[in-house]
Amino acid sequence: MNQTTIDSLVGKEWGLFIDGQVVSASNDELDAVYSPANGKLIAQVAVASPGDVNTAVQSAKLAFKSWSALPAQEREKIMRQASAYVRTQADRIGALMALEQGKPFAQSRSEVLSSCDLLDYYAAEAVRVEGYVNPTEKNSLYSWVTYQPVGVCGLITPWNYPVSLLSWKLGPALATGCTVVVKPTEVTPLSPWAFCQALTEGGIPAGVINVIAGAGQVGAVLIDHPDVAKIAMTGSTETGKKIMQVAARQLKKVSLELGGHCPAIVCADADLNLAAEVISYKGFRNMGQSCSSVNRVYAHQSIHDELLEKICAKARQFSIGDGISEPNCDLGPMTTAATLEKVERHVADALAKGAVLHEGGKPPEGEQYQKGHYYLPTVLSKVSPKMLLMQEETFGPVVPLDTFDTLDVAIQKANDSAYGLCAYLFTRDFATTMKMSQALESGTVCVNNGAVNTPYAPYEGWKDSGFGSELSRKAIFEYLKTKHVKVAF
DSSP: OOHHHHHHHTTEEEOEEETTEEEOOTTOOEEEEEOTTTOOEEEEEEOOOHHHHHHHHHHHHHHHHHHHHSOHHHHHHHHHHHHHHHHHTHHHHHHHHHHHHOOOHHHHHHHHHHHHHHHHHHHHHGGGOOOEEEOOSSTTEEEEEEEEEOOEEEEEEOSSSTTHHHHHHHHHHHHHTOEEEEEEOSSSOHHHHHHHHHHHHTTOOTTTEEEOOOSHHHHHHHHHOTTOOEEEEESOHHHHHHHHHHHHTTTOEEEEEOOOOEEEEEOTTSOHHHHHHHHHHHHHGGGGOOTTSEEEEEEETTTHHHHHHHHHHHHHHOOBOOTTTSTTOSBOOOSOHHHHHHHHHHHHHHHHTTOEEEEOOSOOOSGGGTTSOOOOOEEEESOOTTSGGGTSOOOSSEEEEEEESSHHHHHHHHHOSSEESEEEEEOSOHHHHHHHHHHSOOSEEEESOOOOOOTTSOBOOEETTEESOBSHHHHHGGGEEEEEEEEEO
């Protein structure tokens, strides 16, 4: 990445992407996108009107006829060709992500490439959608089950991983023969927009992928559109519940990846160096702006102080900077002013209620940080359930530590939440692993590692953390309808 690339991306007006073409919004309305690193204007993006949403849906509906009719082997080939082309555009798309989201360029570029890997994973799954034949009650009866794509899908994506979380939905949708209308968040619309355009330039037929932009009212029109058969969304639990209410009126298929408040339990026999490494990585990476971030740590009282010291040492090692001018730094700014305000409010509340601050708790010092949404990796101890950060998702670089004395107490504390997305456990004991992994109320449990999101395993939220599955072969069936055929001769 060089300054020429950056200069070519900044200051443009972006339209809508419909039927393979860049088009203006019918109302000429524009949203401004600002850099979280310095507050400067990056671009202006067209805001879709209800009529524009309908145009995008109709484009996807028309393209569905031909895309779904292609043999699965042909869809696999096209998807692989398209993702290969996107890889050649990774610098450009990654730079857009670094500009609008704040993530360092090296991590942004890596996100684009890993998203291409995920599309390739689902391209391979396109030819593995297998039905089955049933034995019947008579020799003259034949029964088989097949699967067909649901149709047009509305994909609503967030700002923390704007391309990666889009690929989780786009991969299975395209592989099964569905077409899509993508509605990225107005905070980070540029990189997902460019990713979708590059896929089309790489060979995905026009109309299969359409992109509209705008705030919540645009998404509301998309969700309620009668020609949209399925909605997939990553976002807040509150928004997810509203989507389910609207979708229920037309019995649309829905898959939702929502908020988390993920616990990490560190047992007395744990490898503390490993635990500190994983907890700090999961707690601070992307400035803590991840649904699977470690939100609270429960350490056995015998190792609490040693673990605390190791996590603090890790927190001090993270470098912070503008992800454009310092592309290889560890952390950029937080993406929005509102998220930064929430972090400050949670930390202030915890300190007022008796928590002890060990690291961070404020923005970094220096002129280069004054105009951005920066915050230091923060470590707290002596936290309690009455504090906001132990109840609500902070979505920031804050790691609070509490203690436990028995495994049953650890389980009770970890499960004392409305969320159930991920949980982390550190122990060397097999019996403890078995007991805890079964008892923790989370869709994913990682023992001695933090690799939550893997293509081959389902990512599914329990309780208020989600509905339906993403990732793995299981996600394919979120975009398919089941058909039973019974024939008598």
